[in-house]
Amino acid sequence: MIQIFLGKFAAKWSALALLSVLTLTACRGAGTAIQPRGSRGELNNLSIDGSSTVFPISEAMAEELMKTHPGVRVTIGISGSGGGFKKFCQGETDISNASRAIDMTERKLCEQNGIEYIEIPIALDGISVVVNPANDFVQCLTVEELKRIWEPAAEGKVVNWNQVRSSFPNRPLRLFGPGTDSGTHDYFTAALVGKEQQSRGDYTASEDDNIIVQGVAADADSLGFFGYAYYQENKNKLKLVEIDSGKGCIAPSPNTIADRSYQPLSRPEFIYINKSEADRPDVKSFVEFHLNPEHQYLISEVGYVPLPESVMTMVRNRYQQGKVGSVFKSGSTLDINLHDALNLEN
Missing domain, CATH: 3.40.190.10 (Periplasmic binding protein-like II)
Structure with missing residues (x-):
């Protein structure tokens, strides 16, 4: 049984107009469980905050992930990309959802607080x-x-x-x-x-x-x-x-x-991973679920556009190598081809 406190992604996420946080809990399920962490055996508590634009993707991925990973609690806030980065760069969250690249002020805040991050493009909007x-x-x-x-x-x-x-x-x-x-x-x-x-x-x-x-x-x-x-x-x-x-x-x-013919309003969507938490089993499973080719259909189901496979290959390599920082040197993704930006880093 999967207990979902705020509904099924395919039909219900638009009903969240007055809610700012989603908590998803998998009680039981098939497959290998992520082992609880903490001295008292608490549930894994994966904390995510940030963009309401990216929220439907995170909700869909979390719900499907928990079918095979019982004992995982995922809390998703929607305080906006800027609000999410403020929490993330103060060490309050594990993952930050963002509908833009991290900006210079936020990078400085992360640096001041010793937060290294892995930037993961996940979809197009x-x-x-x-x-x-x-x-x-x-x-x-x-x-x-x-x-x-x-x-x-x-x-x-x-x-x-x-x-x-x-x-x-x-x-x-x-x-x-x-x-x-x-x-x-x-x-x-x-x-x-x-x-x-x-x-x-x-x-x-x-x-x-x-x-x-x-x-x-x-x-x-x-x-x-x-x-x-x-x-x-x-x-x-x-x-x-x-x-x-x-x-x-x-x-x-x-x-x-x-094809980027819808200009100037086409853009990539992101999740940012706290590098110090990246090897934690629940965080790792959530990110790898995003990047799995078999799960890209979820992005289409919630109304966004999956990244081309050539771009996804570079994104997966970037994640597996644990590369920190942003590929967008100016902090802006405007008029920048995502494929070219990732390719320049290699």
């Missing part, structure tokens, strides 16, 4: 811009129009749809998006405005993407953005907006995300 299905006038937005909506100068000024494009109706524009601890917010602002964290502040913000889904689904005049999986899970409630970066209007899809 395309940040999805959505409106309410009742919106019959927005089909595609240009990168410049998105910048006009979200840049700091728009605060209190760009408040109606016709200020975005003159042919749009004179109706209020209400915005929903990730908060400033979110890696999705960081990547989105860097891609559109040119600098992370630079956006207007007068919008409804949450580190939980399900809150953004609910807001856009309930407001005919709204616009929001989040990871592709959240659109996939809720596409009956939302309308996807195509993006024109200068080469025509393109919607995110497994193909356009994988």
